[in-house]
Amino acid sequence: MNNGSKKLKINGNCEPLIDNIRREYSDYKGGTVELTTDDTTGIANICINAFERRNALSGTMMSQLADIITQLEQWEQGKAVIIYGANGFFSSGGDLNTVRNIDNSEGGRRMAVLMHNNFTRLQALPLLSVALVEGKALGGGAELTTACDFRVMTPDAEIGFVHIKLGVSTGWGGGCRLVQILGPCKALDVMMSGRLIGANEALNLGLVQHVISDTSTTDTTDSNTVLSKCHEWLNHYTRHNAQTLRAIKGIVNAARWLPLEEALNKEVEYFASVWGGPAHQKALANNIKHK
Numbered sequence: 216m217n218n219g220s221k222k223l224k225i226n227g228n229c230e231p232l233i234d235n236i237r238r239e240y241s242d243y244k245g246g247t248v249e250l251t252t253d254d255t256t257g258i259a260n261i262c263i264n265a266f267e268r269r270n271a272l273s274g275t276m277m278s279q280l281a282d283i284i285t286q287l288e289q290w291e292q293g294k295a296v297i298i299y300g301a302n303g304f305f306s307s308g309g310d311l312n313t314v315r316n317i318d319n320s321e322g323g324r325r326m327a328v329l330m331h332n333n334f335t336r337l338q339a340l341p342l343l344s345v346a347l348v349e350g351k352a353l354g355g356g357a358e359l360t361t362a363c364d365f366r367v368m369t370p371d372a373e374i375g376f377v378h379i380k381l382g383v384s385t386g387w388g389g390g391c392r393l394v395q396i397l398g399p400c401k402a403l404d405v406m407m408s409g410r411l412i413g414a415n416e417a418l419n420l421g422l423v424q425h426v427i428s429d430t431s432t433t434d435t436t437d438s439n440t441v442l443s444k445c446h447e448w449l450n451h452y453t454r455h456n457a458q459t460l461r462a463i464k465g466i467v468n469a470a471r472w473l474p475l476e477e478a479l480n481k482e483v484e485y486f487a488s489v490w491g492g493p494a495h496q497k498a499l500a501n502n503i504k505h506k
């Protein structure tokens with residue numbers, strides 16, 4: 216069974232519109248979004264790289280992200296993807312140089328259509344997705360973290376839905392997703408205040424699932440160490456069989472987006488796709504005990 220995001224209808228049939236917006240956005244230059252995949256571990260890394268603007272997303276980068284998600288949709292060996300920012304800073308959100316050129320309501324709508332499509336396709340991937348937040352995740356950067364299955368932070372990192380201070384609401388799907396993660400009351404507090412949420416508070420709120428611990432052997436200011444610590448943490452999921460992991464993610468996606476009856480039917484199909492498969496046969500033969 217193809218449990219990829221292509222099975223889900225995302226933003227209707229809007230490919231021509233998205234292509235059109237992407238062509239327009241390639242004029243807003245600066246920075247890169249870079250993908251590396253490892254077929255052995257099944258883990259991909261996406262690096263947001265525009266540190267001179269604190270990894271703000273330019274129009275070009277928004278478009279690059281769309282291509283990267285397409286590549287991940289087609290990566291059949293994949294289990295997980297980690298998104299992080301270069302030089303220990305997640306992302307300062309929309310590139311204000313790009314944003315300043317989009318100064319009317321219709322322009323805002325077009326940016327939102329592109330970024331909704333990106334983030335919904337990201338969330339719909341058959342891979343576990345993790346936002347690794349070092350430094351700050353602000354505005355659209357905070358929204359990006361909500362499109363991932365898990366958020367992992369370093370102890371001194373902060374997440375800020377600062378939109379209200381800029382006179383706008385969330386626009387890339389982060390508002391609705393934050394409500395799904397925190398519930399309406401806490402999400403309102405976070406968005407209405409526009410305050411920065413530190414790692415401890417984020418953990419207590421249920422906004423992040425893991426804080427990379429500040430142990431004596433770990434220098435959490437070293438980005439490579441932080442990324443490898445995140446890989447280490449992910450391993451307790453990714454050590455499992457890819458097909459099974461992707462089936463479970465498919466069930467979660469079905470429950471996220473479909474009416475219950477349809478989602479339950481999908482669960483039957485995912486179950487049938489792994490039942491009797493190699494991982495199932497092996498586990499049965501090994502007479503596994505869960506002690």
Ligand SMILES: CC[C@H](C(=O)O)C(=O)SCCNC(=O)CCNC(=O)[C@H](O)C(C)(C)COP(=O)(O)OP(=O)(O)OC[C@H]1O[C@@H](n2cnc3c(N)ncnc32)[C@H](O)[C@@H]1OP(=O)(O)O
Nearest residue numbers: 267268269271307308309310311312314353354355383386
């Ligand atoms: C729906 C999405 C939403 C929208 O489009 O409405 C957005 O995401 S809007 C963007 C929200 N983000 C911000 O408003 C960030 C504002 N910037 C800051 O708060 C700080 O610059 C900070 C905390 C990101 C970094 O502080 P730090 O002390 O580390 O460095 P500097 O302030 O000196 O910044 C270095 C350099 O980066 C430029 N910069 C930072 N953020 C952006 C950005 N989002 N777009 C473009 N450029 C950005 C900053 O201006 C500095 O450049 P310089 O030429 O040295 O002045």
